[in-house]
Every structure is written in C-alpha cells, then in structure tokens.
Amino acid sequence: MKTFYEFFAGGGMARIGLGKGWECVFANDFDPKKAISYRTYFRGNDHFVVEDVAKIQTSQLLGTADLTWASFPCQDLSLAGNGAGIAGERSGAFWPFWNVITKLRKEGRAPKTIILENVYGTVTSHDGKDLSIIIEELVKAGYRCGPMVIDAVLFLPHSRPRLFIIAIHNTLEVPKRLVGAPDPRWHPDALGLSYDLLSETARASWLWWNLPVPKPRTTTFSDMVENEPKGVEWHTPFETNRIIGMMSPINLEKLSQAKKAGKRVVGTIYKRTRKDKEGIKRQRAEVRFDDIAGCLRTPSGGSSRQIIILVEGNKVKTRLLSPREAARLMGLPESYHLPEKYNDAYHLAGDGVAVPVVRHIAKNIIEQVLNANKSAMRCAA
Incomplete structure (x- = not known):
C-alpha cells in the first residue's frame, strides 16, 4: 500500500x-x-x-x-x-x-x-x-x-x-x-x-x-443536470427575464438559436462585468450551449455562481446549479455527503x-x- x-x-x-x-x-x-x-x-x-x-x-x-x-x-x-x-x-x-x-x-x-x-x-x-x-x-x-x-x-x-x-x-x-x-x-x-x-x-x-x-469523454453536461434539483429552485419568470435582459447581442443570438433547435437544450450562464462600447462597466450574462459547464468557482469574494438555463422552444427556465450537480462536475461519487447549506456545498466543490x-x-x-x-x-x- x-x-x-x-x-x-x-x-x-x-x-x-x-x-x-x-x-x-x-x-x-x-x-x-x-x-x-x-x-x-x-x-x-x-x-x-x-x-x-x-x-x-x-x-x-x-x-x-x-x-x-x-x-x-x-x-x-x-x-x-x-x-x-x-x-x-x-x-x-x-x-x-x-x-x-x-x-x-x-x-x-x-x-x-x-x-x-x-x-x-x-x-x-x-x-x-x-x-x-x-x-x-x-x-x-x-x-x-x-x-x-x-x-x-x-x-x-x-x-x-x-x-x-x-x-x-x-x-x-x-x-x-x-x-x-x-x-x-x-x-x-x-x-x-x-x-x-x-x-x-x-x-x-x-x-x-x-x-x-x-479516452474520449462520453458524458455531457445535460447528463448531470437534475430534473428535480435539491437545494435550489427554478427562478420566477421575472428573474429569468431579468437575466436574459443582461445578455449582449451575441449571447441573445445564442439563445435564439437554442430556441430554434427543436429539442431540449441545456446551457450555463455566468454573470461577468464587461465594458460596453462607451467603456462603461456593466454586468453581463454570458451563456454557453456546448454541453460543457463553465469552471466552478467558490461563491466568495464577489464571484458569481453558475446558472443553468433550460430551453425548450420558446420556453426558457433558469436556476442556480445545484450542489449535487456541482459535485458531479468534480467527479465526486453520488454517495458523497455534501454540506446542508448551499454555499458550503458549492464552496467544497x-x-x-x-x-x-x-x-x-x-x-x-x-x-x-x-x-x-x-x-x-x-x-x-
């Protein structure tokens, strides 16, 4: 040994x-x-x-x-x-x-x-x-x-x-x-x-x-997403629309293409501070639909937490990544006991x-x- x-x-x-x-x-x-x-x-x-x-x-x-x-x-x-x-x-x-x-x-x-x-x-x-x-x-x-x-x-x-x-x-x-x-x-x-x-x-x-x-990876991000997540809830339509309103034209186009896909599409969003054309810093919601999660961060020091976006035609839902989904993205086994509090579990992962x-x-x-x-x-x- x-x-x-x-x-x-x-x-x-x-x-x-x-x-x-x-x-x-x-x-x-x-x-x-x-x-x-x-x-x-x-x-x-x-x-x-x-x-x-x-x-x-x-x-x-x-x-x-x-x-x-x-x-x-x-x-x-x-x-x-x-x-x-x-x-x-x-x-x-x-x-x-x-x-x-x-x-x-x-x-x-x-x-x-x-x-x-x-x-x-x-x-x-x-x-x-x-x-x-x-x-x-x-x-x-x-x-x-x-x-x-x-x-x-x-x-x-x-x-x-x-x-x-x-x-x-x-x-x-x-x-x-x-x-x-x-x-x-x-x-x-x-x-x-x-x-x-x-x-x-x-x-x-x-x-x-x-x-x-x-060997080539066979799993996708969609495989790891929970249908009934524990520890998080789906955002209200108002909150989802607020997040969409933070997207740049490029990211809005990504969302538009996902709506036209004719199938269930799962993506992730991070909120980031970017300069606009006038050089003013604004918070933006940046989305990716490549079935890969963005790099997990610890929810401290102002870092944003990763958001899941689910698109089915014109129906769009958003929520935070759940603790178990974060654990899966790190390769932790399903039997791993996570902290009860969301921030503690997300921080551990x-x-x-x-x-x-x-x-x-x-x-x-x-x-x-x-x-x-x-x-x-x-x-x-």
Whole structure:
C-alpha cells in the first residue's frame, strides 16, 4: 500500500482520485465544514487535522510518504484575483506548507514524490516569476519536476484547466518512457515564461512529462443536470427575464438559436462585468450551449455562481446549479455527503480538484515511478 499526505485537503478529492491502492496517513485543512464532509465520507479518519498549515508539526506526519499532495489556495493566483501571487495572504500559504516539507527533509523523511495543484493563473503570475520560484524551491530540495496544464474537460463536461507540478525525488529513477519533448496538449507556451527565468541547475531538473491522452469523454453536461434539483429552485419568470435582459447581442443570438433547435437544450450562464462600447462597466450574462459547464468557482469574494438555463422552444427556465450537480462536475461519487447549506456545498466543490484528473496522473506517472523503483530495489536485493 502506497502512503500519502494530503495538505489543503478540502473535501478529500485528491484522496478519492488516488483510490484504494493508497493509504492516507495525514490530512490537513483549516476549514471545519469541509472536514465534516471529509470525515463523513471516509468514516472518521484519525489522521485529519483541522488547523492552519503554519501550525502543523512534522511529529503529526507519520513515516515517509510516497506522495505529498498540496492544492494550496488559489485566490492570489487566479486570473480574477488581486495579483498578489505567492506573496499574497491566501496563496502565500504555500510557504508554511513548504516549511513542513523542508523540516521533513532535514529529518530524512522527504516525500518521494510531490504534486502541487493550482489555477492556470499560476503559470502567468508575475510574468512567470511565481512559478519559477516554486520550481527553484523544489530543485533545491532535491527534486526533478515538471509542470503540466490539464483541463478536467477531458474527463468531465466541465471546463477547468489547472496547473499540476509533478516532482520526483532525485533518489528515484524516472522511467524514460515517462518524459519526452514538450507537448502542447499539456505544456502551453506560457510555461516558457518560467523556464526562461530558471537557473541552469533548475532547467536541467525540469521534466517534460509524457502523459497519455485519456479516452474520449462520453458524458455531457445535460447528463448531470437534475430534473428535480435539491437545494435550489427554478427562478420566477421575472428573474429569468431579468437575466436574459443582461445578455449582449451575441449571447441573445445564442439563445435564439437554442430556441430554434427543436429539442431540449441545456446551457450555463455566468454573470461577468464587461465594458460596453462607451467603456462603461456593466454586468453581463454570458451563456454557453456546448454541453460543457463553465469552471466552478467558490461563491466568495464577489464571484458569481453558475446558472443553468433550460430551453425548450420558446420556453426558457433558469436556476442556480445545484450542489449535487456541482459535485458531479468534480467527479465526486453520488454517495458523497455534501454540506446542508448551499454555499458550503458549492464552496467544497468549487474549491477542489477534479477526481478523474488525480487518478490519471497517479496511474500514468506517480505509480509508474514508484513501481519501477520498487522493482529495481527487489532486483538489487
């Protein structure tokens, strides 16, 4: 059984994605509401510590983990954030987390592999400087690493591109088949911003991961929409018309085409602030009918919540995305117990990592590395 630590664990989506072949020996998050859902699903878990990561002691972490997963806060790195980067109040939580890893290293217990996950904005934050700083820290600590951008839409009907920095300790061999040349499917040109800023040593330790493309997705957003949603109600006709009134001509044309489709059409709407022709900022309702949900966000800091729009001929209905629908978009199982309050449930889902993406990375990179080295050690013995 492979072991792992789960920092910034939230509702435990990384743990669910890793699967039954992995044993969690430490989990941490400062949010007690998420902790309730985590413990309910995993039936207790004595290893979950509800605490600020800055107060975590290495004595609380058992053994030497095969993997450390850390989805550190994204607010200061998000494209919609304040631009503070990893020096910010929230995303700066990376540093106390890294202090824990540094102490483990001094104790001779450095994790064999590390995965850091965050929003795409991390790639371009401060013109690549923030990502380059993180890479340099990993290399100094004895890791070879490579960043990748993976969109959950490959697995789920949910547009959610995220950065994954996958690091392997220098004491482990990396099978040659797992690395290669940059692949535009995983390595956008923007990664060059950080690569160019790296020291010569860090560049030499940069890995271009060779990740297989998953089988074509068969599910659509419509498949996940509830006919009788729990936790939300359909808007009144007045409210629906008010939302339609916020649409630009382009979005109104999309709605018009959906009405002419001659079938039930499900779409999503986000409210966004845009400048009009006169340069005045106005709130707009932007709709998409491609059977893919927009990226889930947490309902805090002024972020809008995703709205479902159902079109059947000239009949149009709208409502908020339900908590269970949000959970499905993240790949959570139907048996997962969500918080009772809408905002708490939506926050848990919107603040997590897509479950099947975790499984894909674990299966095709982390487990490949660990299994190869286990075989090598058996042969040596």
